[in-house]
Amino acid sequence: MNINLTLIGQSITFFAFVWFCMKFVWPALLGVMQEREQKIAAGLEGAERAQKDLELAQKRAGEQLREAKEQAAEIIDGANKRAIQIVDEAKEAARAEGDRLKAAAEAEIAQEVNRAKEQLRAKVSTLAIAGAEKILAKNIDAAAHSEMIDKLAAEL
């Protein structure tokens, strides 16, 4: 076993290969591996985030559905109330209109009655005078007697 130049030769070779590995092999391989690691980490994180988003979306959808139901119930409730109110208002209006019409009719009737009474009164005095004239036949002071008849007619 001789120690010779091979020793130095191997040392130089060693440095050469280490240099090559350091320059061209290690950084490239490790870079790729680390990059992939990051990619996988990002992928996993993305999946987790998507899962969370999905859960959140489902929760939100449920909330919105419940809100919508509540709103619908409110709207129906309001509509019912409004309907009742409208009916009440309509009833009220109808009753008021009826009352008004009744009152107007009554007033008209009263007016007609008065007018008929007036006419009748006027006719009665004339008729009574004409009757009395016929009965008493003659010499009756028309003026004096008509006043008396008028009074009688007014009492009617």
Added chain:
Amino acid sequence: MAGESQTATSYIQHHLQNLAYGKLPAGYTRTDGTVLNESTWTIAHSPKEAADMGFWAIHLDSMFWSIGLGMLFCWLFYRAARKASTGVPTGFQSFVELIVGFIDSTVKDVFLHRNKMVAPMALTIFVWVFLMNLMDLVPVDWLPLAFAHGTSALTGADPHHVYFKVVPTTDLNITLGMALAVFALMIFFSVKEKGLLGFVKELTLHPFHTGKWFIDIFLIPFNFLLEAVALIAKPISLGLRLFGNLYAGEMIFILIAIVFGVGVLGFIGAGFLQMGWAIFHILVITLQAFVFMVLTTVYMGMAHDVEDEHKTDH
């Protein structure tokens, strides 16, 4: 399998000898009896020639497999890195990413400082050392025989003189070479993180420290001796551990290979032994690659630790 002309010893020796290319001095008598007129660069024809070349020799087989497997690693991982996409990883990409992820988490556990170099270095060490160790599982004779006969067919060289070791990590030069590089980085990062003065202080004022300078001054040589031994022991043990494990494993494969030649019973027995040891060795080679990587990372971490943290370590 031991050839007829080879004894078991020469077979083992042949398998443990690297293909050395180096300088033989003038006047050197070679194995075949020829005498060199002048100093020559040549391929060693025997273990003795390789030893006589001294420091100025290089193991062609170790360097070939080491560089080849390192380039295989770079090519495979560079291709994967270039094609990598952030989509679903498939096939080879997911395999590469598995290794990178494993290394990254291991380094993050062990090394608590910021340094762009440590993690890629750990990846390089782990895969490269693993590939080099993996050559141990190729049956011990295949590649050496193919190479020896190929060479002798091409150049007419005697196949017995062509040595070929296919597991670079069973060559002490390779493991210590890497440990030396790690050691250089330890020193570099120590000085860079703590400053030259800080590093010197760490070597001289630990582990014994009284706080009174007139006592500390006498403790400096003793501290320095302890710390220097501890520091140098790190790369040495790092290199020797890998070498020892793989060398022993290779040795056992060679011994099993010899048993193949001992009759029918030996052949069957060796078959089982070979399989058992190979299965066990899969664990060993992976573990040793991992240990080398983790220890390197730990040493880098120690180099980055500032003084206060360092105190608590001891």
